[in-house]
Amino acid sequence: MAQRGDAVSVRNRSRFMQAVAAGVASAVLVAGCASGGTGTGTGSQLVIGASVSLTGDFSDSGKAVQRGYQLWADTVNASGGILGRKVQLDLVDDASSPTQVVTNYQNLINKDRVDLTFGPFSTLLTIPASQVAKRYGYAFLAPAGGGPKMFEQNLDNYFFVQPAPTIQSGDVFAAYVLSLPAGQRPTTAAYAELDDPFSSPIAENIRQKLEAAGIRTVYKQVYPSETMDLSPVMGAVAAQHPDLVVGGTQNEDAYTQVKSLVQLKFSPKFLFQSNGANSPLEFPDKVGAANTEGIMAPADWFPGSTAAGSAEFTAAYLKKYGGSAQSVDDSSAEAYAVGQLISAVAARTNKVDNATVISALHSGSWPTLLGNLSWSANGAPNGEFNLVQWQKGKLLPVYPSSVAQAPAEAPKPNWAG
């Protein structure tokens, strides 16, 4: 009796296991065969695939990027599409994960068979994603992906769609400081830098330039990214009474740095932050609108810019998403510029396949709402950022003079409290 029962259950179990194995195999087979794809080459639609961070750490900027791509697609389709083909965006979420982003571009390229790919948000994701694109011969234009390691990869299919590599975004501030007549120049400087792939290198670039010109570094500190309490660091900065403070920051710590300085009642004559201070809505909300006066930051796009397509972009953005020109995230502008480049390549060469895009963008200068862009062989752009400053609640470009809409305010006024 017991034996018969055993035999039955043993058979059940082994049958179960084989069923599972067969089930997995057949599911995989079916899924594999079903990957028909949406057609390639000269179909009636131009399908562009991109993985953006709609959830997770990068989601705010990821969503801004999504808006930029979408806006460009709508704008272009309203005037007939690209070379007669309507643009269709195939956007997927990578949850800010580098593992998912690899899977996403694999799927976009090999399963959905998109015609072109646009980049994700953040260098951290762009690096592995660009490798996938390179393997299959796709051009990779990215609105974010300007960290130094990106260019060390030497990928010829990669184009960073911003005026300059990210770690050079602070150079314009150094240029501004050094352009001041000797009597107005600061003599001492302090550096508070976030330990991440961009913020610290940006601040270090500035420091090297300023030190070479004789501006003494009285304090420098690099802090880890989970540091919630910056009062020890900013306290040490304030204790040295520097003329100039450079914050190599992202968003959260930029707000914390300013709040700390206000609480310490120390207001340097020059304050520059590599990120955070250029957020038109967040920054005044977090640090107090009156405290923003005089703080400087880098920007590639700013409201009121007269670069190619900027006015059209702003108008379309406000119409679709509301708000004011001041509230437009420059990540959306950068994403829009990515699309502009595709339009421009199509217009100049009458073709829009990956090989053409790659070879075309490597020569000459291409107009976008970020200014005229051009690249070297590894995808690093050859331009310069703009320096913007908070004046009476608005972010205005103040340097270089070719884009300045107002004279720079120096020294920075005291905190409002």
Place this chain on the structure above:
Amino acid sequence: MHALIQGVILGVLTAGVYALMASGQTLIFGIMKIVNMAQGALVILGAYLSYQLFTSFGIDPLLAIPITTVIMFMVGVAVQLAFLRPLHSEDRSQLSVLVTFAVALLLEGIMSVVWSTTDRGINTRYANSSWTVFGYQITLVRLWAFLLSLLALALLHLLLNRTRFGRAVRASVQNPESARLLGVESERVAAIGFGLGAATAAAAGSMYGLLYPFNPGSHYDLISRLLSIVVLGGLGSIGGAVAGALIISVSSAVVASTISPSWSQMTFFIVLLLVLLVRPRGLFGAAARGAI
């Protein structure tokens, strides 16, 4: 020297909020013998509730504490009833860590949907005020947070030592079976205990939102700190939680001020490891539970 004392001041003031959060967590452990991995997420939820009350109705976060504690108490009880009570006791200790972690993820997801992942901060008019006392800086909000935490801890102490419910709780912590024999309804104590833990998280959350920017993902950093504090102090001991919070807060702040912020994160881990090596049950922990 100045940096050292400034660090100590900062550490002591910050310790209050962490002590409050940790006391809730250690209380939950004491009553139910489960590690609440969702404590960090509950704090952040409390912060979001205060934020919402502040931006929608203009209620100051410190004044909103009575409101948020009541709401979060009910949330805590609901969580306990829905997710923790069904766990069978044989696997409870293992599963509770995972279940509460899943609850933390669930809360994070809900907060992301409702409030998006943008950083938030509660910016009251006095948010940036500070005094300078004998050359040392004392921020107003930090001082308020410290005093309120002391008040909340005192209330908790009163609750546990002067009320009937408190006696039931202490009995359950010391010896669950005897307590049940004596008529303590352990199921009810467990639910209310979890609610209390969530309520302390709410109070701490209001203060946290005033001090730091936060987003739904902030609970990871918080929970690692809280775990170190409760293990250091001894699981189940509120006095231990307070002591642990002080030790860890002060040592982190001092290291940040005098050496470098990069290593202050490590301080509390090193402190924790040292304590575990010397005294695995923590400073004031009971000998039986989960240790040698």
Place this chain on the structure above:
Amino acid sequence: MTAPRGLGPARAAVFFLVLALLPELDLGHWLLNMLVFTLMFAVMSSAWNLLGGFAGYPSLGHVAFFGIGAYAVVLWFQHHAIHSGYEPFLILPLVGVGTAIVGLPIAAIAMRTRADVFAIVTITLVFVAQTLAFNLRGVTGGAQGASIAAAPFPSATFERPFYDVLLVLLAVAMGLTWAGMRSKVGLSLAAVRADEDKAAGVGVRVQAVKLLAFCVSVGLTAMVGGIWAYYQGFIYPQFAVDPLISVAIVLMTFLGGRATLWGPVIGAFILEMAQQYLAYSLGGSQFYLIAYALVFLVVMLLMPRGILPTIEDRLRRRRRRRLVDDSAPASPLTPDYVKGDSR
């Protein structure tokens, strides 16, 4: 209740044969890519099972060793060149053994605690590892990350080598598990899992067997970390040591069934493929994290012992009912969890 000899290995042979032949079917890179990640988790779950399932020590810190393996491979090849592309695979055994050795003192300290405190200590390990990865900038590159030269495999078959190596690693992990279950080590672990103090009392070599389980477990995990790093090409501290990986491994093992042979593998296949696919198709909606957490909770609450033991329970109940109906004397009740059957 053990299966008759020969059936277990036959099942395993079929399984591995099917998997080995899958890439030949020209399925598309995206699918192979998904399978690569799935196999990574299958190996890690099986490895975790040795410690968390069989020994009864639920570690939430395995990803710290994943990160160690990842950085070990990347840093090694910053000083050595990659020619054929197979060198990173060849040093994997070294990475595994090295990590196991590093894990020995950690295990000795950590396993002085039990259950929940052990879980907390292992979580602390993760944060320590992450902080070290960030702070030791000279060694790991810190927040700037570290890179390894891209694998020179032809793009048509890029995933194959990774896939094949992972398949071998899975066979090793499952082989070790199977051998362990049948040996004195497995019996000792079962005793430790049931009641460690009594086990020590009757003379089981508790300390030795615990350390063995820990070191083998983390060694395997580190090897997967090394493969992952090579596959990604570029690693950052917060992704190489990501707490969510630890959570995923635990969930997969729980789902499939702790202390079983096939449980972790089944759990990994179901969860990882579902998760990658869902993230791809549904990721845009905010509800992804909520759905994930709810799945987690449902598994914990409704099937706390996992799929395999639950099914096995039902089968046994049916069998016992038949036995009782046949008026045979009732068989002694032996919880399968303790016995650790070969399933």
